[in-house]
Amino acid sequence: MPLKVDIVTAERLVYSEEGVDEVVAPGIDGELTVLPMHAPLLTMIKPGIMRIVKGGQDTDMAITGGFLEVRDDRVTILADAAERADEIDVVRAEEARRRAERVLEERVSEEELARAAASLQRALLRLKVAERRRRRTGLRPGPPGV
Numbered sequence: 821m822p823l824k825v826d827i828v829t830a831e832r833l834v835y836s837e838e839g840v841d842e843v844v845a846p847g848i849d850g851e852l853t854v855l856p857m858h859a860p861l862l863t864m865i866k867p868g869i870m871r872i873v874k875g876g877q878d879t880d881m882a883i884t885g886g887f888l889e890v891r892d893d894r895v896t897i898l899a900d901a902a903e904r905a906d907e908i909d910v911v912r913a914e915e916a917r918r919r920a921e922r923v924l925e926e927r928v929s930e931e932e933l934a935r936a937a938a939s940l941q942r943a944l945l946r947l948k949v950a951e952r953r954r955r956r957t958g959l960r961p962g963p964p965g966v
């Protein structure tokens with residue numbers, strides 16, 4: 821029995837597929853591989869790359885944190901934010917990176933620093949996922965659909 825995988829955020833259903841062979845997620849304690857017949861599990865995930873393998877095809881996703889549950893060959897991820905590699909707007913991520921870097925260079929409060937550092941981490945993650953896709957497919961970076 822392959823896996824059924826749902827990735828949801830407060831905003832949208834990001835991914836919902838049956839027939840998935842493998843999910844590799846950035847678990848809080850390290851990389852987590854879920855194959856069919858996995859034991860029940862509820863864990864936190866940290867910002868990182870999630871890989872979904874279905875029918876020999878890999879889909880990369882940028883995921884900014886959340887929870888992952890495995891039960892009866894169903895994998896449910898409640899994510900803060902998640903985008904498939906082909907949905908990532910590289911220009912937006914570059915802008916977010918520059919904004920965060922500017923804040924980090926200023927003398928700002930601890931709170932602002934922490935916020936900028938987290939924002940920078942998200943932007944770098946998105947750029948990494950988009951770049952991996954570009955290398956694999958030979959596509960040039962750009963907003964989705966371009």
Ligand code: ATP
Pocket residue numbers: 831884901902903907908909910912913916939942943946
């Ligand atoms: P920004 O400063 O550009 O808004 P952010 O890191 O603050 O970036 P989040 O709060 O993590 O953004 O996400 C808000 C929403 O925007 C989510 O739905 C997320 O999937 C989406 N999103 C953020 N950045 C991008 C991007 N570069 N490409 C596509 N979707 C994005």
